[in-house]
Amino acid sequence: GAGVSQTPSNKVTEKGKYVELRCDPISGHTALYWYRQSLGQGPEFLIYFQGTGAADDSGLPNDRFFAVRPEGSVSTLKIQRTERGDSAVYLCASSLTGAGRVHEQFFGPGTRLTVL
Amino acid sequence: GDSVTQMEGPVTLSEEAFLTINCTYTATGYPSLFWYVQYPGEGLQLLLKATKADDKGSNKGFEATYRKETTSFHLEKGSVQVSDSAVYFCALSERGGSYIPTFGRGTSLIVHP
Numbered sequence: 001g002a003g004v005s006q007t008p009s010n011k012v013t014e015k016g017k018y019v020e021l022r023c024d025p026i027s028g029h030t031a032l033y034w035y036r037q038s039l040g041q042g043p044e045f046l047i048y049f050q051g052t053g054a055a056d057d058s059g060l061p062n063d064r065f066f067a068v069r070p071e072g073s074v075s076t077l078k079i080q081r082t083e084r085g086d087s088a089v090y091l092c093a094s095s096l097t098g099a100g101r102v103h104e105q106f107f108g109p110g111t112r113l114t115v116l
Numbered sequence: 117g118d119s120v121t122q123m124e125g126p127v128t129l130s131e132e133a134f135l136t137i138n139c140t141y142t143a144t145g146y147p148s149l150f151w152y153v154q155y156p157g158e159g160l161q162l163l164l165k166a167t168k169a170d171d172k173g174s175n176k177g178f179e180a181t182y183r184k185e186t187t188s189f190h191l192e193k194g195s196v197q198v199s200d201s202a203v204y205f206c207a208l209s210e211r212g213g214s215y216i217p218t219f220g221r222g223t224s225l226i227v228h229p
Contacts, residue, residue, distance in 0.1 A: 004159075033216065042120075042205050042219030043160070056216065091160070095215075103215070107160040 002026075004108035006092050012114045013082055021077040021111045025094030032075050033105060034067055035091040043091055049075060050097065082115045089113070118143045120220035122206050128226045129196055137191040137223045139180075139206035147208040149173075149182050149189040150217060154203045163191075163204070201227045 005024045013019050025032050030051055035043035045059040049069045060066075064082075069075040079086055089112050093105040123138040141147065151163040151173070164173030169184035178193045189206060203224050207217040 040221065042207075042221050045216050045218075048216055093160075104162050104165075105217070109159040 004092055004094055004106050006090075006108040006111050008111060009109065010112045010114075012116065014116050015082060015084060017082050017115075019079050019082055019113065021079075021090050021113070023075045023077070023092030023094075023108060025073065025075070025092070026106055027073075029094035029096055029106070030072065031095045031097045031103070031105075032069060033093045033095075034075070034077050035093065037089045037091055037110070039088075046077070079113075082113075084115045087113055087115045118147070118208060118210065118218045120206050120208055120218055122204075122220035122223050125203075125222075125224035126226050127223060128228065130228050131198055132195045133227075135191070135193040135196045135200075135225065137204055137206075137225070139189045139191065139220060141187050141189065141206070141208050143187075143208055143210060145210045147210050148215075149180070150207040150209065151178070151180055151189070151191050152205040152207060152219070154205065154222070156202065160205065196225070196227045198227045198229055201225055 007022045032049040034046040037043045047067050048056040052072045064080045067077045089110040091110045093107045095103040095105045119142045121140050148167040150165045152160045153163045154160045164175040166173040166182035169182050172181045180189050180191045203222045205222045206220040209215045209217045
């Protein structure tokens, strides 16, 4: 009955390193979204999964960013060769889906990534 | 493309004051409109929504009316409390698509006792 959870809550890494951020959505939610929120900005869309497949990855800034959701539940956002500009809070959200209806997205608390 | 413009913050009010946070939008289609709130140390949560013109969303004393003619969705509350201190985000989501919301930059509200 828990909400969306994200781990770790904080991640500090060095420039050039690889990081993985994990999201556990609400059970039964088939849609999963990743966002990035920079300081003083609203969440910026990265990628959206419907089940196991990435239905829309148009928000990924470049090919250093990749996300998977192999079993249609947990998702991992992967960032290669991190840069200082990647520092932000990475948010995950999940929702039910249904054709022709707008479903509320439930957000996790986010992972604060700091690249030194 | 779609966009959302919110008034800049912070908005600083005394308890029991009237609150308005302005939000206007640009959309290619006929979007649904949302206000999300982010309390200190917590994740975003949906505050209210409206899916068609002239609909009024309301929750926890907050209200917003979908005004298609002025492309606006201003957030109002008649009497704010210290516990309303948070960051408020206006957002829109196009129907018929994947419902990925486009967020505004957020407006910080600080309520003093």
